[in-house]
Amino acid sequence: DAGITQSPRHKVTETGTPVTLRCHQTENHRYMYWYRQDPGHGLRLIHYSYGVKDTDKGEVSDGYSVSRSKTEDFLLTLESATSSQTSVYFCAISVPGTSGNTDTQYFGPGTRLTVL
Amino acid sequence: AQKITQTQPGMFVQEKEAVTLDCTYDTSDPSYGLFWYKQPSSGEMIFLIYQGSYDQQNATEGRYSLNFQKARKSANLVISASQLGDSAMYFCAMEGSNYQLIWGAGTKLIIKP
Numbered sequence: 406d407a408g409i410t411q412s413p414r415h416k417v418t419e420t421g422t423p424v425t426l427r428c429h430q431t432e433n434h435r436y437m438y439w440y441r442q443d444p445g446h447g448l449r450l451i452h453y454s455y456g457v458k459d460t461d462k463g464e465v466s467d468g469y470s471v472s473r474s475k476t477e478d479f480l481l482t483l484e485s486a487t488s489s490q491t492s493v494y495f496c497a498i499s500v501p502g503t504s505g506n507t508d509t510q511y512f513g514p515g516t517r518l519t520v521l
Numbered sequence: 522a523q524k525i526t527q528t529q530p531g532m533f534v535q536e537k538e539a540v541t542l543d544c545t546y547d548t549s550d551p552s553y554g555l556f557w558y559k560q561p562s563s564g565e566m567i568f569l570i571y572q573g574s575y576d577q578q579n580a581t582e583g584r585y586s587l588n589f590q591k592a593r594k595s596a597n598l599v600i601s602a603s604q605l606g607d608s609a610m611y612f613c614a615m616e617g618s619n620y621q622l623i624w625g626a627g628t629k630l631i632i633k634p
Contacts, residue, residue, distance in 0.1 A: 450622075
């Protein structure tokens with residue numbers, strides 16, 4: 406158990422409303438990630454963080470912002486949700502030294518977001 | 522650019538048979554890592570196995586092993602003695618910069634009793 410929780414687990418919202426998803430870890434790992442998963446695709450990286458207040462964009466960052474004010478929390482915000490952002494969102498942490506000389510990503514349970 | 526390709530959208534396998542799930546990759550980095558994850562119908566992503574490009578031997582974890590062929594740029598997952606609980610989506614992923622993962626589209630495996 407990598408100690409990652411996501412909230413909420415399910416959310417239905419309307420187009421144009423702001424939405425914030427929370428990822429919480431209990432182990433103070435440096436790297437955290439937000440991915441989205443859509444049918445026919447693997448996971449696609451939205452944003453990631455390499456420390457408090459240190460974040461960077463991933464492959465599909467348009468329409469999303471993130472914040473990390475504490476090591477244990479990584480927030481994903483949809484400023485104005487659109488139907489194309491209906492997806493399952495996964496948070497992950499990178500745990501050092503668990504796979505040879507590299508880190509291994511462990512995932513939270515996911516958040517299913519529906520934008521109507 | 523790094524890329525992962527999983528060419529089998531779906532597979533049906535008889536229980537207790539061995540299964541090979543294909544994964545090919547493309548990278549110009551001399552050092553890289555490859556991961557396999559399982560996603561059952563309940564939705565969670567479960568880490569299975571890792572292979573480093575410089576590892577001398579193919580990785581094994583219980584019933585899971587990696588058939589790593591560097592010259593062919595393939596890292597196929599082999600599941601021995603399949604069980605009904607192995608039915609799931611399986612994803613191959615490659616490590617990118619800043620420990621990011623680049624993912625394949627996945628293979629849906631169904632084990633038949």
